Amino acid sequence: MPDTTDTPAPEEPHAGSGHATGGARGEPVSLDAPQFAVAARHPRRAEGAAAVSFFLSFLSFAAFGAAYWQAAPNDVLGISLGVGFAAFGVALVTWGKYLMPRGPFEEPRPQMATTPQERAEFVGDFASRGKVAIERRGALAKLMGAAGAVLGIVALFPLVRSLGPKPNGSMYHTKWRKGSRLTSIDGRAVALDDIEVGGIITVFPENDVGGALSQTVLIRVQQTGDVVTGPGKETWGPHGYLAFSKVCTHAGCPVGLYQELTHQLLCPCHQSLFDVDTGATPVFGPAPRPLPQLPLYVDSKGYLRAQAGFDEPIGPGFWYRGGSNGSPQ
Amino acid sequence: MIDKLFGWVDDRLALSRSGRHLINKIFPDHWSFMIGEIALYSFIVLLLTGVFLTLYFVPSGSDVVYHGVYAPLRGQRISEAYNSTVNLSFQVRGGLLMRQMHHWAANIFVGSIVVHMLRVFFTGAFRRPREANWMIGTTLLILAIFNGFLGYSLPDDLISGTGIRIAFSITESIPFVGTYLGFFLFGGQYPGTAIIPRFFILHVLVLPLVILGLLAGHLGMLVKHKHAQFPGRGARNDNVVGSPLWPTYAAKAGGFFFLTTGVTALLGAAVQINPIWQYGQYYPYKVSYAVQPDWYMGFLDGALRVMPAWELHLPGHMIPNVFFPAILLPGITFTLLMLYPFIEAKLTGDVAEHHLLDRPRDRPVRTAFGVATFAFYFVLFGASATDVLANYLSLTLNFVLWAFRIMAIVVPFIVFAVTYKLCKELQQTPSAGKRQQFNLILRSADGGYTTVPAEQYPGYDQPELAPVDVEKVELTADAAQQDGDEGVYEIPRRYR
């Protein structure tokens, strides 16, 4: 930022100050100089305070030892230890602040920039000696560089070969398949009458109970009839049931808050709000895409099943996700 | 005896030569130069308490059944990491205290780095020759934040697990390499298999080593450059005025270490932090409302919240929403922060060595820019608590979020203008911030009041002593002889 209008503070050297005993700067200073007087006006008081403080820390540390021996609760342990440390610190600081030379003292500060001569000497040593050594052995230097480069590249191999599998296609599908039964966390299949209107349950495909990516919320919004959340989804919501991926399309948190009055799902992490009736479309907050909907049907025994897996990648976006609808499974 | 031992060592290592400069290092007397020490001392507390914790923590995601003393968990299947953290809180003597001190020290560590950095920024202490040390400091801040997040994640509780999930999503959002990075870091598709042991070794070994190394460099450069200082009291660009390391600052700084430790221990005793037993084991499908990261990640969480629901769709590819607030924003932030000394030097054309510090008011543009930037991040930090604020202030969530979206844009400009104006006003007021002379208000017999200047409080206008060169102190005759048990120096009368 250009500070064209600045008026820097005056940096007047030694602004008008006279010199104390000891004469000009750099002259020897006697220990009797006023700068060596203790800082406190009442050193005995300071000494007393430090003594009391040290004694307090002595007692507190001893109390901490006793408390620890007796397995005392956290607050007793912590307060005895904390008071011990704090009192010890207060005593030391009191000692240093009030009972030591008041100063001020100074020391010279060399400028960091070197003189041209110093630099020339260094560069001379480095370059001239090095030049002889390196230039006559050009091939050696190149070989050394080549070996080092190979090592550098090879050193990256664990990153791509053993740290973890490559994503391959795993971003694009979950364990939901055609016919997967909707299963509760304790492994029971959900039947038609198991959830009341206004109810919500977290479900998984029966072969991936507890799965981080296949977690799905099942909501019942009405007693009878298909719920249609959009074109092409006429049969996805039988008997008032709707199922959506529970993984937020924003940052991947489980969207577990169902506002029953407003038929909205709220993400607890960043408060993205999804409207259930229109297919979990985002209506508020940072989530950019609807929660993918799982198409459902009721089988002949009355159990809820998936017509197919999700028709787009679930969860937050990633570079290879493709267009707004993502790649098909 | 001690003299002999010292002599033996000194003969072999020439301690007297380098040691003399070290113990004579001058620390300028100003409170704001002590803030960085808070960071140093809380880091030491982190190392000490951290070592204690590693003795009991089991970095593993494997399932175990809880059999400890906390009833609501008994019989639940939990991870070894969570199990060992609960056990060390309840069944290890002093374990809870060490855990809480560790966590509080982490909060203080990052916080004091930020405050220290603000001091360095506003006083212009990052200018030549300290640009590199500013960059090391910035790197230390980044590493401290990262390591804090890793440590926060290790107990594998419900709240931290949600944070790891978000971290995976953020990693995934990086163009080209995001999914690969995520898979390699987590050992596969979320939730992976390896995250706890990997976070553990990063948290307790790799990052602390890097931090230690950089810290050594940071302090080494400090010794090399010597402290910057405020003008006045005989302070010039080519000297340092203050008190020497030995004995004054050895006592002060040593005392400060114990005080910082004491504050941490008292917090650990009195205020509960991260009661993971109340949160339960993390499962990817379980979640709690009101989840937030620790405060130093708050600006990221807030940025994630206030970001509008935009994504960038390209043919066959996309840049997800979280990329912008969680990768791009901190990326730009920390790059600019790193480069700030060079940017300012470029804009002002001032490339001279500076060892005398600015008063913030004397650099109104820099000060206003810094305060405005800080205000921006403070708004984002506040935005990480939209839900909690809405709940406590009885406002709607929608209103609070929109308020933060608007504030994030508007507040920095207002703050810039106000700060700039304030700096200019202060420049016109030379006495501002100085100790004022007291006035006495006298009531006369007939009830009238008059104001008269009070007698000077002793020392207020005391002529200051001139600084004396610390290495030019005359040795007494005894010291020159270097023998006998009476000590090196004759103890002056005033010490007795």
Place this chain on the structure above:
Amino acid sequence: MGVVVGALALASVLFSPHAATAGPGASLSSAVLASASAPNHRAALSLGRTLFDENCSSCHGVSAQGSALGPNLRGLGAGTVDLWVSSGWMPLANPAIQPIRKPALFDRAQTTSIAQYVASLAPGGLPIPKVDLAGANSAEGFSVFALNCAPCHTVTGAGDALADGLSAPSLHGVTATQVAEAVRTGPGNMPRFSTFTISPTQLTDVVDYVTKHIEHPSSPGGLSLGGVGPVAEGFVGLFVGVGVCVLIALWIGDRNEREDTDGHGDAHSPPGGEPPSGSEPEVAHA
């Protein structure tokens, strides 16, 4: 005025305790009526009717059929009415805002009698559940709580704001009966949990966890900061932790210029004593 009536009408929809959806709620937990004997029952109904007429009928109608100001209560069952009245949500001064927990207007017997009176008007709904916590497993309750309740009420039960100005209330201070009633009936914005989602045994476990461990959380580490997690902790860490340390720095690093006026450490000069004289040669003049 029109605005107020409009708001009331809206609210009557917003905060309907499932007036239209009293579905298969009959198949609910091991609940029994809290009433004891027949004569008591008749007396309670009579008391309930009086209290209802005086306090509830102005909004909900004389036979609980509902009005523009309040929803139909017929067929909701005693459990729903008990929850809304015992929690202090009802009677509601301003139906336009979400009712908040306040001291109940009626004592336990009065509340029960109102609930039984309303339940007697039409069949259906949830009776007042009787919760027996003997043998409850709070670990199972914690697990079920974390999956089904924590998303809104937070895992510490502190409650938090939801969208649209609604909120999930704090669970501190609720009774066992209220928890059971709320889980089964889903008051207001809350979803209802069927016996499939939370079995009768699990409900007992959840009630046990809430009444024992949410109400009386184990906080051996000190102040619990309202159970709102890292936000509160961050403020303490910054303003107490860093703040106190900076204040200490202020003390340590403050220059000592006030401490000594005359260079003689032992001089006991009272404050406001002699101003420094120029007589001492070693004192430099600024």
